[in-house]
Amino acid sequence: MLTGSSARPDEINTYMGQDRALRAGRLGTAGLLLSVLAATAPLMVVAGLMPTTYAVMGITAQPLLFVVLGAVMALFGVGYAEMSRHVHNAGAFYAYIARGLGGTVGAGASYVALAAYNALQVGVYGLLGFEASLLLDEYLSVQVDWWLVALLGIAVTGVLGALKVDLNAKVLGSLLLVEVALVVVLDLAFAAEPGPQGLSLASFDPGALTGAGLGTALCFTVAAFLGFEQAPVYAEETHRPQTVVRRVMFLAVGSVAVFFALTSWLMSVATGPDHIVGAAREQSAGLLFGLAEPRLGGAFTDALHVLFLTGIFACMLAFHNVVARYAFAMGREGLLPAAVGRASKGTGAPAIGSLLQTGVALVVVLAFALFDGGGHGDPTTPVLRLFTWMGNVGALGVIALMAATSVAVIAFFVRRGAAATQGVRLACSGLAALGLTVIFGYAVVDFDVLLGADPSSALRWVLPGLILAAALAGVAVGLYLRSARPARYARIGLGNEAFRLEEAAQEAPSPAPAPGEPAGTSANEPPNPS
Numbered sequence: 001m002l003t004g005s006s007a008r009p010d011e012i013n014t015y016m017g018q019d020r021a022l023r024a025g026r027l028g029t030a031g032l033l034l035s036v037l038a039a040t041a042p043l044m045v046v047a048g049l050m051p052t053t054y055a056v057m058g059i060t061a062q063p064l065l066f067v068v069l070g071a072v073m074a075l076f077g078v079g080y081a082e083m084s085r086h087v088h089n090a091g092a093f094y095a096y097i098a099r100g101l102g103g104t105v106g107a108g109a110s111y112v113a114l115a116a117y118n119a120l121q122v123g124v125y126g127l128l129g130f131e132a133s134l135l136l137d138e139y140l141s142v143q144v145d146w147w148l149v150a151l152l153g154i155a156v157t158g159v160l161g162a163l164k165v166d167l168n169a170k171v172l173g174s175l176l177l178v179e180v181a182l183v184v185v186l187d188l189a190f191a192a193e194p195g196p197q198g199l200s201l202a203s204f205d206p207g208a209l210t211g212a213g214l215g216t217a218l219c220f221t222v223a224a225f226l227g228f229e230q231a232p233v234y235a236e237e238t239h240r241p242q243t244v245v246r247r248v249m250f251l252a253v254g255s256v257a258v259f260f261a262l263t264s265w266l267m268s269v270a271t272g273p274d275h276i277v278g279a280a281r282e283q284s285a286g287l288l289f290g291l292a293e294p295r296l297g298g299a300f301t302d303a304l305h306v307l308f309l310t311g312i313f314a315c316m317l318a319f320h321n322v323v324a325r326y327a328f329a330m331g332r333e334g335l336l337p338a339a340v341g342r343a344s345k346g347t348g349a350p351a352i353g354s355l356l357q358t359g360v361a362l363v364v365v366l367a368f369a370l371f372d373g374g375g376h377g378d379p380t381t382p383v384l385r386l387f388t389w390m391g392n393v394g395a396l397g398v399i400a401l402m403a404a405t406s407v408a409v410i411a412f413f414v415r416r417g418a419a420a421t422q423g424v425r426l427a428c429s430g431l432a433a434l435g436l437t438v439i440f441g442y443a444v445v446d447f448d449v450l451l452g453a454d455p456s457s458a459l460r461w462v463l464p465g466l467i468l469a470a471a472l473a474g475v476a477v478g479l480y481l482r483s484a485r486p487a488r489y490a491r492i493g494l495g496n497e498a499f500r501l502e503e504a505a506q507e508a509p510s511p512a513p514a515p516g517e518p519a520g521t522s523a524n525e526p527p528n529p530s
Contacts, residue, residue, distance in 0.1 A: 027238045032231060032248045034173030039227030039318035040256055042179045043304075043311035044127070046186070049224055050264050051287040054280035056449065057217040060273050061208035063265035065221045070257025072435045073225050076402055077253055079409035079429030081246040082422065084232045086412075088241050089329055089495035092232040093401040098493025100408025100415075106492050107478025108471040109401060110330050115470035116397025117326060118357065120226070121319035122364045123390025125150040126382035128312045129365075135305060146382045147369035153316060154365065158358035161320045162344065162351045175314035178307055183259075186288070187266045189295040195272035202273040203265050215442030216449045222439060223395045224260050227318065228252035229402065233325045236495070267291065320357055327353035329495065334488035335477060364390075384452065389463055392443075392450045397467045399440045406433035 027035070053062055080096070089095035093113050098106020129146030136142045136149075160171065191199065202208065231248045235241040268276040270291045283290045293301040328350030331341025344351040365386070372381040406429040413422045443450065448460040481489035 027234055027244070029244050029247055029251075031170075031173070032234055032238055032244060033251055034176055035234065035318060035321070036227045036230045036248060036252050037255070038172035038176045038314040039230060039322070040224060040252075041311050041315035042176070042183050042259070043308050044315060045224045045260060046183055046263055046267070047288040047308060048127075048285055049220060050260075050267060051280040051283070051285055053217055053220045054268075054277050054287075055284060056452075057214070057220070058277050059209065059214060059217050060268065060276060061203055061205060062217070062221070063203045063261045063268070064206065064209060065217060066224070066257050066261035066264060067204075069218065069221050069225060070253060070261070072432060072439075073228065073253045073257070074250070075428045076406055076432035076436065077228070077249045079406060079425050079432065080229070080232070081249050082425050083405075083409050083412065084235060084245040084249075085242045087232075087493070087495070088235040089232075089493065092230070092235075092326075093405055094326075095329065095493045095495060096232075096405050096412070097401075097408040100410070100412035101404070103489050103492035104475055104478035104482060105404075105408075107335055107481070108474035109404060110326070110335050110492075111470040111474030111477070112397050112467055113326050113401055114323065114330065115466060116394045116401065117319055117323045118360050118394075119390040119397070119466075120394030121316060121323055121357065122361045123387045123394065124312060124316045124319065125153055125361060125365050126368070126386030126390070128153050128309065128316065130382040130387075131305075131309055131312065135309065139302075145369070147365055147372075150365045150369075150382070151362070153313065154358060154361045157313075157316050157320050157361075158354060160317055161324055161354035161357070162349055172314050172318055175310045179311045179314070180259075182304060182307060183263055185296070185300075186292055187263055190266040190270040190291065193295050194269045195275065197269075197272040197274065199269055200273050201265075203268045203276075215439075216446040218439050219395070219399075219443040219446065219450060222399060223391070225253070225256055226395065226398055228256065229398070230318070230322050233322050270295075320354065323357040324350045324353035327356050332495070333491040333493070334481060334485065335474070335492065388451060389459070392447070393463050393466055396440070396443050396447075396464055397470070399436055399443060400467060403433050403436035403440055406430070406436065 050062065053059070053065075059065070083096045083099075087095055087099055094106050094110035097109040126146070129148075129150035132149040133144050133146045136144050194200075228249055231245050231252065235245050238244045267288070271279045279290075280287050289301050289304060292304060327336060327340050328343065329341070330336040331338055331353070333341070340350075340352045340356060342352055343349065368381060368386045371385075409429040410426050410433075413419060413426060419426060444464055447464055448455045448457060451457075451459055451463070453459050478489070478492070481492070
């Protein structure tokens, strides 16, 4: 059985060669925590997701939703964190699924992860272009098409993504701290000057959770938590991954749940719980700025608009880093061309994976720009199409991956005879799988609501179908490798452990396998995770 290596990170890099392993020891607890929290994009959630959820779903108990989902994510994190102690792989989700449910399922999950995180990352460029073009017009009287700003963002993100991960962590951390500071100031202002109902706790009343929009509201709110699950993606680049990754995941889940529950409550306090839905429907994404200006002044609101852009950029860079590492892991294990699985000798970063993600973003943004008449057409295209379509497809894929990973955790420990010692963790994973499957079902059924599209629109099935298509493509690759390239198939989910075994086997070759022995079990091939 393969579990986490006891070798020091620098020994693993030296033993394997730097191009097959990401540079170890780059991130500690603080750096990793800031990197994953940057993907939660606090200002994007507060200014965009919260008002939208209030307006579209009409549910006043949004703060309680963050508490409920925080509990679901914590249940998921129990098993997920335990897996991170046994499997250190930049492929995270798909590596865990492969180790629990087999290489073919893991291959399908790898393509879902690649598609989902690419969609999340690329979609944010639409929001960046839209907001930046509005600000340039308002403050500098300069009119720039949204896609030109998006292309600039792609270039900067691509350059940073190919650099050292600790430099990225510093950039992300700095931007995140600014965002958090601004939201804290807003929270204090709302608490100091509440609406007509004062500091009412009505938004935490469970009775206010009822309504036809509850399921869709859960789907919206899940997006606010996306980021914490990325911690294991950086496991190979951290100090003491068995400890750091686990610690960061629970710190991230707890801080996100508390921070967003408190902020959404104080937003409702600022208008009054009975008026928050109406205010959100009237002002939409302008609600936060409309509440901030009379309390904190025009200068603060202007700064909030500008720093909203830095938060968007931090989110883009965080998701870019994750996509690059998934691509690297897939290339290293034969699920993508081998060149993608090579790390830069200079920075230790997944440079080819970063370049691949940059290329995907470039193609998609240009396609939407052409669809929009060269950027001169419908001004809502970058937000209501690129950002909304891609964001919801990505979130749907991540929810599916989380549910599958919870099942894989159970299978992983049961197959290794550890069910008794891991009973509590397996129970938590089972509850998480159930909760996430329910949320996934709501997301598929209500996908037209998530898109803001007509119920009869083909998009409600075509866009979720992209996740299914990615899964089927991955399974097809897995089946091909299993029949035609068994040694490569055996690497799926093993990460750099597979190469360490291969090198050891080359130094001490073993006899040929006995008659009837299945492929991939002789000493010259790593054991198949399936």
